[in-house]
Amino acid sequence: MNEKWIKFGGWLLSLITILVGVSFIWPHIHTSLLGIVLFYLGIRVFNFSTFKEYKEKRMKLIDTFRKW
Numbered sequence: 482m483n484e485k486w487i488k489f490g491g492w493l494l495s496l497i498t499i500l501v502g503v504s505f506i507w508p509h510i511h512t513s514l515l516g517i518v519l520f521y522l523g524i525r526v527f528n529f530s531t532f533k534e535y536k537e538k539r540m541k542l543i544d545t546f547r548k549w
Contacts, residue, residue: 487539491530498523 502519529535 483543487543488530491526495523495527495530498526
């Protein structure tokens, strides 16, 4: 159950980060750099929350948050 919530939460966070990043790309060069970084970060969050290669790291992250 936790794995599905992490996946859906990651997708949502990824979508929001990518949309914010894309909105920063257009106006000026310094905000374009911020937009590119946010776009890349959104893709990384999507990969982390979706693919099986990161399953152990996701479980470690869940355990870290449970200790708080």
